[in-house]
Amino acid sequence: MTPAALSNINGTTMPAFIFSRREIAGALGDIGVLLPLMAGLILVSGLSAFTVFLLTGVTYLAAGIYFRLPVPVQPLKAMAAIAIAGGAGAEELAAGGIIMGVLLLFLGMTGLASKLTRLFSPWTVKGIQLAVGLMLIKASIPFITGGGSAVWKAAAVSGPTGSAALLLAGVSLILLLLFNQSRKVPASLAVLALGFTLSLILAGPAIIGSLEVSGPALPSISIPGRESFIAALFLLVIPQVPVTFGNSVIATTDVAHSYFKKRAERVTPKALCASLGIANTAIGLLGGMPVCHGSGGMTAHYRLGARSGGAAVLMGVLLVSLALLFGDSAVYLILMLPLPLLGAFIIYVGIEHARLVLELLEHKLSLLVAVAIGVLSLLWGNIAVGMVIGIGASLIAGAAGLFREYLLPGEN
Numbered sequence: 001m002t003p004a005a006l007s008n009i010n011g012t013t014m015p016a017f018i019f020s021r022r023e024i025a026g027a028l029g030d031i032g033v034l035l036p037l038m039a040g041l042i043l044v045s046g047l048s049a050f051t052v053f054l055l056t057g058v059t060y061l062a063a064g065i066y067f068r069l070p071v072p073v074q075p076l077k078a079m080a081a082i083a084i085a086g087g088a089g090a091e092e093l094a095a096g097g098i099i100m101g102v103l104l105l106f107l108g109m110t111g112l113a114s115k116l117t118r119l120f121s122p123w124t125v126k127g128i129q130l131a132v133g134l135m136l137i138k139a140s141i142p143f144i145t146g147g148g149s150a151v152w153k154a155a156a157v158s159g160p161t162g163s164a165a166l167l168l169a170g171v172s173l174i175l176l177l178l179f180n181q182s183r184k185v186p187a188s189l190a191v192l193a194l195g196f197t198l199s200l201i202l203a204g205p206a207i208i209g210s211l212e213v214s215g216p217a218l219p220s221i222s223i224p225g226r227e228s229f230i231a232a233l234f235l236l237v238i239p240q241v242p243v244t245f246g247n248s249v250i251a252t253t254d255v256a257h258s259y260f261k262k263r264a265e266r267v268t269p270k271a272l273c274a275s276l277g278i279a280n281t282a283i284g285l286l287g288g289m290p291v292c293h294g295s296g297g298m299t300a301h302y303r304l305g306a307r308s309g310g311a312a313v314l315m316g317v318l319l320v321s322l323a324l325l326f327g328d329s330a331v332y333l334i335l336m337l338p339l340p341l342l343g344a345f346i347i348y349v350g351i352e353h354a355r356l357v358l359e360l361l362e363h364k365l366s367l368l369v370a371v372a373i374g375v376l377s378l379l380w381g382n383i384a385v386g387m388v389i390g391i392g393a394s395l396i397a398g399a400a401g402l403f404r405e406y407l408l409p410g411e412n
Contacts, residue, residue, distance in 0.1 A: 032343070032349060038075065052288055056288065075291060078240045098284030100284075127373025133356070133374075140343040199337065275293070
């Protein structure tokens with residue numbers, strides 16, 4: 001193995017790409033966030049499942065190969081939620097992806113991304129991470145109670161409800177907790193095996209009958225109209241920008257360095273902006289699903305076993321393979337997973353991600369501000385609110401000369 005393929009963590013040398021059972025399990029760690037939004041955008045907004053699976057997979061492959069770490073690829077969550085709730089169509093999503101891509105490329109190429117990071121003190125970053133964790137836990141509730149299953153119901157897919165749903169979610173969460181360090185039976189693989197087994201029993205013939213084997217194809221380039229760009233800017237992009245920069249760029253950089261130390265040297269605000277800029281510009285032109293990275297997704301991959309770029313490569317290969325094999329019918333593979341099981345994934349990742357705020361335990365005032373940011377973001381339902389509070393607190397503290405002496409860790 002060449003020196004370039006090796007990296008150092010905690011004094012030991014590790015390959016940049018690992019392909020093992022735990023790495024496979026880690027690759028599947030973020031499905032609780034990725035799959036429901038993918039299904040929603042395909043079934044509600046009319047995106048091509050083939051294009052979504054293919055381009056998301058290619059982006060995963062590129063991220064894994066470049067960053068050499070399990071850098072996640074997720075839907076742009078605010079944009080996806082607005083599109084699903086408001087019925088925004090494929091053309092508006094394409095326009096939104098292009099706008100986001102060009103903006104992020106500009107931030108990366110001009111160096112503004114690195115300069116803007118100075119506004120984000122440790123309490124702001126950890127507060128955002130806490131907010132993401134708490135929001136994930138909150139978002140899991142409809143999956144377990146059945147209130148969030150509109151997409152599944154629209155596709156005429158049945159699943160456990162009531163006490164059965166609670167039982168499945170509880171068992172899945174226990175499996176995730178029990179096997180999260182297991183090398184023989186990785187947690188995510190155990191839970192997925194349970195979910196697919198139940199689906200085959202409850203609705204297997206109907207779903208399997210919907211799958212169609214299709215040959216390879218290529219998406220075509222299409223430029224949205226002027227009206228779509230205007231609608232996307234105000235409806236989809238403006239609500240997404242602060243969340244993307246705060247979570248997908250700043251918080252993801254911080255999480256990567258917290259988990260992987262020197263191995264995360266390639267994960268920088270500039271590189272993440274460039275990665276997302278290139279991906280979203282291409283995805284918008286080809287009609288795919290606009291994407292981000294995401295600190296919560298990094299935690300999902302890491303906590304469920306991923307330790308290298310191999311996890312991202314494996315996830316990319318899986319998505320591309322499903323696209324090429326099943327085409328637009330690939331969405332029915334997502335619908336095979338019971339919602340309570342996805343809810344358990346989301347709870348587990350939310351808990352692990354919220355725990356990152358405990359890194360501020362030795363800095364009590366910073367911890368207090370971070371918790372306030374997380375809680376207020378949760379109550380408001382918007383991470384951007386927490387970002388404004390954190391940056392405002394930093395500016396006030398800086399003006400009062402409190403940074404070094406009292407509030408900011410690592411500044412003494």
